[in-house]
Amino acid sequence: xxxxxxxxxxxxxxxxxxxxxxxxxxxxxxxxxxxxxxxxxxxxxxxxxxxxxxxxxxxxxxxxxxxxxxxxxxxxxxxxxxxxxxxxxxxxxxxxxxxxxxxxxxxxxxxxxxxxxxxxxxxxxxxxxxxxxxxxxxxxxxxxxxxxxxxxxxxxxxxxxxxxxxxxxxxxxxxxxxxxxxxxxxxxxxxxxxxxxxxxxxxxxxxxxxxxxxxxxxxxxxxxxxxxxxxxxxxxxxxxxxxxxxx
Amino acid sequence: xxxxxxxxxxxxxxxxxxxxxxxxxxxxxxxxxxxxxxxxxxxxxxxxxxxx
Numbered sequence: 696x697x698x699x700x701x702x703x704x705x706x707x708x709x710x711x712x713x714x715x716x717x718x719x720x721x722x723x724x725x726x727x728x729x730x731x732x733x734x735x736x737x738x739x740x741x742x743x744x745x746x747x748x749x750x751x752x753x754x755x756x757x758x759x760x761x762x763x764x765x766x767x768x769x770x771x772x773x774x775x776x777x778x779x780x781x782x783x784x785x786x787x788x789x790x791x792x793x794x795x796x797x798x799x800x801x802x803x804x805x806x807x808x809x810x811x812x813x814x815x816x817x818x819x820x821x822x823x824x825x826x827x828x829x830x831x832x833x834x835x836x837x838x839x840x841x842x843x844x845x846x847x848x849x850x851x852x853x854x855x856x857x858x859x860x861x862x863x864x865x866x867x868x869x870x871x872x873x874x875x876x877x878x879x880x881x882x883x884x885x886x887x888x889x890x891x892x893x894x895x896x897x898x899x900x901x902x903x904x905x906x907x908x909x910x911x912x913x914x915x916x917x918x919x920x921x922x923x924x925x926x927x928x929x930x931x932x933x934x935x936x937x938x939x940x941x942x
Numbered sequence: 943x944x945x946x947x948x949x950x951x952x953x954x955x956x957x958x959x960x961x962x963x964x965x966x967x968x969x970x971x972x973x974x975x976x977x978x979x980x981x982x983x984x985x986x987x988x989x990x991x992x993x994x
Binding site for chain 1: 946949950951952954955956958959960962963966967970971974975977978980981982984985986988989990991
């Protein structure tokens with residue numbers, strides 16, 4: 696048995712249903728641990744007071760907003776190259792979660808900006824490119840709902856997603872390329888983190904929570920999409936849960 | 943406890959962030975579950991194609 700087996704919606708549907716609750720449970724555990732570290736253990740910041748605690752939701756959601764887009768781009772490339780249905784369904788399932796992560800990143804950023812910078816919003820490169828990311832997610836979702844034929848929608852959305860991925864390095868490097876109100880990266884792969892280690896730990900645990908949450912909710916959504924798009928297939932009719940739903 | 947909730951005067955910003963994030967997550971989970979149920983009902987009501 697190979698992994699390719701799971702490129703078929705019929706094989707992936709039960710696998711997704713089996714995995715999702717585990718990721719949801721891991722997300723819940725990480726959220727409880729992360730909030731405990733973030734609010735219970737991490738000390739008050741000497742410059743920002745308690746306002747800095749927004750970091751534990753802002754940074755994980757901002758990271759996920761970009762990462763979900765990259766994963767969506769990955770599935771879009773596969774969908775275009777191999778014309779596989781499941782790849783396109785995965786990309787389709789990721790878009791709403793990416794949009795929500797982007798919205799949370801923008802919202803919490805605004806509420807963090809007000810007490811620390813004195814403004815909810817500035818048209819600086821980091822915030823503007825993140826707002827464009829939100830519009831890209833909306834654009835992909837709107838494009839899909841505007842095209843009746845799902846296979847044509849798959850290709851159109853894949854092209855838009857891939858073209859839009861140019862925005863991701865722009866978001867990431869915006870704080871280096873332009874003079875932004877937003878601060879530079881406090882955590883990177885190439886340098887030691889510029890923050891206290893307990894704060895960093897809380898942020899990382901919350902990031903894992905965001906990862907596991909996104910995986911769980913995307914697996915559930917892709918199950919719904921598989922049912923929507925594969926209904927009428929013999930394997931769907933044979934699903935035990937569906938039989939009980941009709942009976 | 944009330945000192946904790948006050949967040950050193952930043953309650954609006956801190957709880958405004960976490961509250962909206964929590965609402966977003968709850969809305970997403972509820973809507974995904976509703977979509978799964980609707981999709982399952984629709985699929986159950988669809989006559990399966992006969993194998994050709």
